[in-house]
Amino acid sequence: MGYLTESNFQTISDIRNCEWEIIPDVSPQIIRNCSKCGCKSNYINTGSFRVNANGNRVDVWLIYQCSKCKTTYNITIYERISPKKIPREEYEGFLANDPQLALEYSFNSNILKREKAEICMEDGAYHIRERILTDAEEAEMSRIVIRNPYHIRIRLDKLIAGKLDISRTAVRQAMKEKIIEGRDGKSLEKAFAMDGMVVRWK
Numbered sequence: 001m002g003y004l005t006e007s008n009f010q011t012i013s014d015i016r017n018c019e020w021e022i023i024p025d026v027s028p029q030i031i032r033n034c035s036k037c038g039c040k041s042n043y044i045n046t047g048s049f050r051v052n053a054n055g056n057r058v059d060v061w062l063i064y065q066c067s068k069c070k071t072t073y074n075i076t077i078y079e080r081i082s083p084k085k086i087p088r089e090e091y092e093g094f095l096a097n098d099p100q101l102a103l104e105y106s107f108n109s110n111i112l113k114r115e116k117a118e119i120c121m122e123d124g125a126y127h128i129r130e131r132i133l134t135d136a137e138e139a140e141m142s143r144i145v146i147r148n149p150y151h152i153r154i155r156l157d158k159l160i161a162g163k164l165d166i167s168r169t170a171v172r173q174a175m176k177e178k179i180i181e182g183r184d185g186k187s188l189e190k191a192f193a194m195d196g197m198v199v200r201w202k
Contacts, residue, residue, distance in 0.1 A: 017132065017133045017134075017142075017143050018130055018131065018132050018133055018143075018144055018145075019130065019131050019132075019133055019144070019145045019146075019147055020128045020129070020130055020144055020145070020146055020147065020159075020163065021128065021129040021130075021131075021147035021148075021149070022126050022128060022146070022147065022148045022149075022150070022152050022154070022159070022193060023126060023127055023128070023129055023150075024103065024107065024121075024125060024126045024150050024152060025125045025126055025127060026122060026125045027044075027045035027047075027102070027103055027106035027107070028045075028106060028107065028119040028120060028121040029042040029043060029044055029045075029067070029119065029120045029121075029122075030042070030043040030064055030073070030075075030117045030118065030119055030120075031043070031118040031119070031120055032073065032117070032118065034066045034068065034069065034071055035071065036066070036069045036071045037066060037068050037069055037071075041066045041067060041068050041069075042066075042067045042120060043064035043065060043066055043067065043073050044064060044065055044066075044067050045062065045064055045102060045103075045106045046063045046064060046065055046072075046102075047097060047099050047102040047103075048062075048063045048097045048102070049061065049062055049063065049077070049094040049095075049097055049101075049102065050063055050074060051094050051095060053083075054080075056082060056083075057080045057081060057082060058078065058080075058081060058082075058083050058086075059076070059078065059079050059080060059081075060076075060077040060078040060081075060086075060094050061074035061075060061076055061077060062074070062075045062077055062102060062105050062106065075105075075111060075115055075117070076111075076114075076115070077094075077105055077111065103150075104150070107150040107151060107152070109151055121152065121153070124162070126152055126154075128159075128163055133145065142200060142201035142202075143198060143199070143200050143201075144198070144199040144200075145196070145197070145198055145199075146159075146193050146194065146195065146196070146197040146198075146199065147195055147196070148193050148194060148195040148197075149195060151195065152193070153192060154192065154193050155191070155192055155193070156188055156191045156192060156193045156197070156199070157171040157172050157175065157188075157189075159193045160180070160199070172189060175187065175188050175189045176189060178202065179201065179202050180199060180200070180201060180202075181199075181200055181202070182197065182198060182199065182200070183198045183200070
């Protein structure tokens with residue numbers, strides 16, 4: 001991985017108007033005390049749901065298990081809710097243990113906050129899906145729109161450096177010199193990759 005030289009900066013400048021979508025490859029793990037192990041352990045998303053019907057109400061959980069002893073831990077998705085209030089496609093996904101649905105819920109910030117879950121994400125456990133934007137208004141500008149629908153916590157300089165195969169030091173220097181900046185000239189030196197963020201090259 002090199003520094004920001006004239007040649008690789010030209011490559012960066014060739015990025016005119018595109019979108020980078022950050023897609024996780026795996027679910028984050030949850031760190032919590034395991035009663036069987038007697039210590040903190042990483043709990044892994046099994047990709048399975050538990051659906052319990054009780055009369056006209058259902059409970060739905062996403063099942064995790066201790067990476068050491070396989071003790072299970074269930075995170076509540078829905079509690080004492082009418083099945084009619086759950087979208088049919090989603091409900092069928094719970095019953096079928098849909099892996100994409102399990103991945104989405106493992107990143108659900110509202111559920112993680114409610115559970116007071118401490119999460120751990122494997123370094124680099126994501127990939128970037130790139131597509132060209134065709135809106136005429138911005139077509140002549142060097143612009144990248146960041147999409148982070150799963151709200152993966154990653155520094156912007158790390159994301160750019162990894163995608164373009166240059167050093168983070170070079171990216172940070174470019175940010176400091178305003179070669180790389182945000183919308184309306186906003187500094188990105190300490191920024192995280194946020195959904196909807198706009199990155200511009202000068």
